[in-house]
Amino acid sequence: MPLSDAAPPSLRITLLGTGTSTGVPVLGCDCRVCTSADPHDERLRCACYIEAGPLGILVDAGPDFRQQARRANIERIDAVCFTHHHFDHVAGIDDLRPLFYRNSRPMPCYSSANTAEILRERYAYIFGDNPYPGAARVTLRAVEECFAITSRYDDTGHVNVQPIPMQHGNTPTTGWRFGPFAYLTDAHHIPDESVALLDGVEVIVLDALRARPHPTHFSFDGAVEMARRIGARETYFIHMTHDVLHAEQEARLPDDVHLGYDGLQIEIDSTPAEAPTHTPSDVQSDA
Template identity: 40%
Template sequence: MKEKLTVKVLGSGTSQGVPVIGCQCEVCTSKDAKDNRLRSSILFTWNDQNFVIDSGPDFRQQMLREDVRSLRAVIYTHEHKDHVAGMDDVRSFNFLEGRSMELFCTDAVSDALKNEFHYAFGTNVYPGAPRVNINIIENKPFQLPDGPMITPILTYHYKMPVFGYRIGDFAYLTDVKTIPVEELKKLKGVETLIIDCLREEPHISHLNLEEALDIINYLHPKQSYLTHISHLFGTHEQIKAKLPRSVSPAFDGLTIKIE
């Protein structure tokens, strides 16, 4: 039986989310639900098993919105707060499923988690703290429990190493500014791509529209989606009007079925 992969965009916004606190711009005051963007994260389902890439500060809200009742593992891209801050809330799944949550991350992310959530680690774990099992990953394929093989893609967020991930013909790249040539080659043949695109103007640590489209044109996926979108980029409809037919702005709640 062929494995089935479904991807749900949990959040498509930048580190501040959209709307930004206190901002009264056209995007932040938009009535279009697609302009409400939580912090970037995806959920993917592989043969009825759920996995999440990044548990940011909106993780609880995202799990409630999508009515997620089981979660097999969390995979992390990097250690910035907008990608790890919600880790504590995996404890709900500890109670629901009666097991520790499997976390997959680099040594740097592991150190950040142990510092931020110190009460969940060590010999004197605080009662009620999340129960987690950290699996250290490197830049080589790894197998998820009850799930697919994942190929990390090493990218750079300014100078910070960040992992993107390829799962079969699908790839997810967030918080990207540069991709080494040897890593870009690992993405050839991808048919569905979700890629960082903060805004039109250049940025020191994120792809802008021109840079994201250059990568898309090199890889030629059948369909691409832009994520980690800032309120400075425009409304969903304004962004959509600027894009080629095979590229779309992602939005929270978007479901993608990978054939």
């Protein structure tokens, strides 16, 4: 699909989940975060839904996808972008199937070549040459360069997408840039060439596990430093553990850096002068 020269459409981003791989509360844990009454401290596994004009794009389909799609009223997905192959980002692939009941056109899925190879192997009954008859009708495309997503419904709409290579321990992961917005999860390092691909981005969502250092994720200090290098107007942290009490940590962050939370919506007008807005009332507590 050719790239578009047109201005990017206005974006509405919904953070479907903002927790680390266990989710928060952690099963069996009675710590102050896992027992917190603040709904901001309930975190499903990370995923993000991006509405770009008429298009709906999902980043990752983890084990909580079905519940997330229900509470965000997601009725339409035109494409899925996978960050990497870990369980907390792909285990909901099968729950994409109901989206084919009313529109049987295959669902394009995008990932790095490395992730595509692992997904093809692990989910051979979906992505293999002879898929199981009832499996989700998905096509998996390995991408390295900027490409365009169009409607799975009527070929209208058009958004350019830039893959952003990152490092998550020894695992290569992919961040995704949609015009003025980039979603950068599961990384402890973003190389200089990838930071350059983020030039001019207005809003980012960035991995920030907790205060203490971790070998495969940014800690808060490292994430703030990376946010400074990228230079977006607003940064939202995700993939937090039960070390992180929302209200306490939010108060410690710089003014332009916030903790994401499940249900947070961010709107970015296509007019670059407009500031992004977030609406704290969007938090959902029906988990």
